[in-house]
Amino acid sequence: VxxxxxxxxxxxxxxxxxxxxxxxxLRQVGTLAGVSHNAPYKHFADKQxxxxxxxxxELVAQQAAMARLSxxxxxxxxxxxxxxxxxxxxxxxxxxxxxxxFGSWTNDSPELAQAATAARTAFVAAVAAAQDxxxxxxxxxDRMTALLPAAAHGAVDLALAGHLSPGGKGRATPDDLVDDLxxxxxxxxxxxxxxxxxxx
Amino acid sequence: VxxxxxxxxxxxxxxxxxxxxxxxxLRQVGTLAGVSHNAPYKHFADKQxxxxxxxxxELVAQQAAMARLSxxxxxxxxxxxxxxxxxxxxxxxxxxxxxxxFGSWTNDSPELAQAATAARTAFVAAVAAAQDxxxxxxxxxDRMTALLPAAAHGAVDLALAGHLSPGGKGRATPDDLVDDLxxxxxxxxxxxxxxxxxxx
DNA sequence: ACCTGAACACCGTTCAAGT
DNA sequence: ACCTGAACACCGTTCAAGT
Numbered sequence: 001v002x003x004x005x006x007x008x009x010x011x012x013x014x015x016x017x018x019x020x021x022x023x024x025x026l027r028q029v030g031t032l033a034g035v036s037h038n039a040p041y042k043h044f045a046d047k048q049x050x051x052x053x054x055x056x057x058e059l060v061a062q063q064a065a066m067a068r069l070s071x072x073x074x075x076x077x078x079x080x081x082x083x084x085x086x087x088x089x090x091x092x093x094x095x096x097x098x099x100x101x102f103g104s105w106t107n108d109s110p111e112l113a114q115a116a117t118a119a120r121t122a123f124v125a126a127v128a129a130a131q132d133x134x135x136x137x138x139x140x141x142d143r144m145t146a147l148l149p150a151a152a153h154g155a156v157d158l159a160l161a162g163h164l165s166p167g168g169k170g171r172a173t174p175d176d177l178v179d180d181l182x183x184x185x186x187x188x189x190x191x192x193x194x195x196x197x198x199x200x
Numbered sequence: 201v202x203x204x205x206x207x208x209x210x211x212x213x214x215x216x217x218x219x220x221x222x223x224x225x226l227r228q229v230g231t232l233a234g235v236s237h238n239a240p241y242k243h244f245a246d247k248q249x250x251x252x253x254x255x256x257x258e259l260v261a262q263q264a265a266m267a268r269l270s271x272x273x274x275x276x277x278x279x280x281x282x283x284x285x286x287x288x289x290x291x292x293x294x295x296x297x298x299x300x301x302f303g304s305w306t307n308d309s310p311e312l313a314q315a316a317t318a319a320r321t322a323f324v325a326a327v328a329a330a331q332d333x334x335x336x337x338x339x340x341x342d343r344m345t346a347l348l349p350a351a352a353h354g355a356v357d358l359a360l361a362g363h364l365s366p367g368g369k370g371r372a373t374p375d376d377l378v379d380d381l382x383x384x385x386x387x388x389x390x391x392x393x394x395x396x397x398x399x400x
Numbered sequence: 401a402c403c404t405g406a407a408c409a410c411c412g413t414t415c416a417a418g419t
Numbered sequence: 420a421c422c423t424g425a426a427c428a429c430c431g432t433t434c435a436a437g438t
Contacts (some may be wrong), residue, residue, distance in 0.1 A: 004421085025411060036423050038413075043421095047412065059234050091209045095304075106296075116363065137384060146364055146372040147351070154354025155346075161304045164314065164346055172346040180347050184337060185384055204402085225430065236404050238432075243402090247431065 005032040006013045013054050024051065051110070055101045056112045062090060062101075063119035065174060070122055077135035079126045081182055084152050086192045088174045091156035096158075123149065135186055151181050205253075207233040213254050216296045224251065249309070255301045256312045262290060262301075263319035270322055277335035279326045281382055284352050288374045291356035298360075302353060323349065327387045335386055351381050 011032035013026045017046035026047060027037040042048040069082050091098035105112060124145045132137040136144060158164045164172055211232035215224045226247060227237040244250040268340060269282050291298035327330045330336040336344060353376035358364045364372055 026413090027411075035421095037411095038424090039422060041413075102361055102363055118295060136287065139380075143372050143376065143380060146355075146358075147377045149359055150354035150364070150374075150377055151351040151357055151381070152354065153348070154350035154352065157357055158346075158350055158353055160304065161302055163302055165349070172343050174350075177344065177347045177350055180339075181351070226432090227430075235402095237430095238405090239403060241432075 002043075004033065004035065004039070008040055008043060009053050010052065012050050013057070013097070014121075016054060016100065017094065020096050021051070021100065021170070026050075043142075044127060046169075048105075051100060052105060052109050052112055054097070055105070056115050057111065058097050058101045059112070059115035059119055063115065066119065066122045070126060074134045075135065076129035077182075077186060080130045080136070080148070081178075083123060083126055084148060084182065085175060087149065088151045088156055088178055092159070092174065095144060095160050100157065106173045106197060116138075133146060148181070151176055202243075204233065206233065206241070206371050208235075208240055208243060208250065209253050209257060212250050213257070213297070216251075216254060216300065217294065220296050221251070221300065226250075248305075251300060251303060252312055254297070255305070256315050257307065258297050258301045259312070259315035259319055263315065263322060265290075266319065266322045269389045270326055275335065276326060276329035276333045277382075277386060280330045280336070280348070281378075283323060283326055284348060284378045284382065285375060287349065288356055288378055291353075292359070292374065295360050298356065320345070337385060348381070352378055 008029055011029045012024050014032065015028055024047075029050070030037040030039050033039075040047075040050055044053065065086060066083055069086055070079050103172050124141055127136065127145045127148065128141040131138055131144070133143060152174065153178040155164070159174050164174070164177075208229055211229045214226050214232065215228055224247075226240050229250070230237040230239050235238075240247075240250055244253065265282055265286060269286055270279050290358045324341055327336065327348065328341040331338055331341060331344070352374065355364070355377040359374050364374070364377075
């Protein structure tokens with residue numbers, strides 16, 4: 001219905017992908033959307049408000065991808081591992097969107113908060129199922145659901161900054177670290193070794 | 201010897217702490233350092249070059265703190281835990297410096313690379329010692345030395361962005377996640393429970 | 401070698417005005 | 420209700436010039 005607004009968000013996302021946050025100038029956004037350089041102010045209070053809309057859209061898309069991935073997998077442990085690798089893949093492929101979406105928002109739009117909660121719910125459910133299955137150690141699922149994404153997030157963020165394996169010798173990728181962590185957490189010895197075949 | 205350069209870095213660090221990267225304007229930096237608004241260009245090629253100097257200084261200070269902490273502790277496991285909590289404490293208290301230091305550098309100054317390698321060396325040694333001690337599971341120490349900081353980094357970064365415990369219910373702090381991870385990794389049952397007394 | 405004042409291009413944001 | 424052109428304050432960067 002609000003086509004102009006969508007085109008503005010599209011343009012902002014494209015500029016973000018191409019040149020990072022600094023490249024998202026309202027003048028370029030306006031030009032790409034076919035309006036003047038200050039038309040965005042009729043749809044968004046701020047430049048930050050526009051970026052928050054981009055983040056919210058990305059978060060909704062990611063939640064949909066997670067829900068899609070949660071179906072069609074076999075064991076809960078495979079679902080959790082797939083979600084982790086999906087997060088890594090998304091962050092690695094779209095660094096600018098990744099940093100924006102999970103960076104600090106001074107903006108507290110309800111649209112954003114709702115998308116974040118929805119995306120989180122799918123992950124909590126997968127973790128709880130894996131715990132019930134005995135594939136993950138027991139304990140507060142909220143705690144485990146904080147630890148696992150934190151590790152994946154940190155691995156991606158450090159890798160993007162070039163801080164993961166400095167000498168270029170170890171060459172530990174974020175995917176490697178995710179597998180290492182899950183291997184350490186998955187207690188059942190019979191589960192080990194099935195790692196490679198589960199990856200995508 | 202180069203007093204003006206030091207004063208410029210000081211000013212940039214102060215502005216960074218107070219208002220984030222956007223508040224670090226060369227005009228303000230110059231004014232705080234007592235020079236004109238374009239004097240920084242005689243000491244740094246770029247604004248990014250100035251920020252890289254701030255990051256390098258922070259990295260050197262953090263490495264010194266790590267070395268200090270590595271002495272005076274008893275067991276290798278306690279050293280590793282202390283280093284992890286030190287990282288969390290530093291990132292939580294100085295968010296802007298944390299994001300700058302471990303963010304992406306387009307700048308590849310040797311000063312920065314050297315500081316990063318030195319800071320990393322202390323951590324690798326502590327992890328290897330803990331593995332020899334049986335307090336951490338065996339394996340490539342470079343791999344473990346990538347996983348542990350990645351988890352700590354991700355926990356801090358998500359917490360700073362408000363993404364760790366959304367409902368405000370779970371209230372998992374980065375320190376909690378670090379303890380959870382180490383508790384899961386430390387295999388020896390006799391080690392569990394000594395956690396609280398080791399913290400700081 | 402280090403610093404300065406003036407200037408340029410650019411950006412976020414505002415405002416009066418148009419339809 | 421949505422859009423535009425002009426304008427303001429600000430910033431990174433450059434340059435000619437000073438000591």
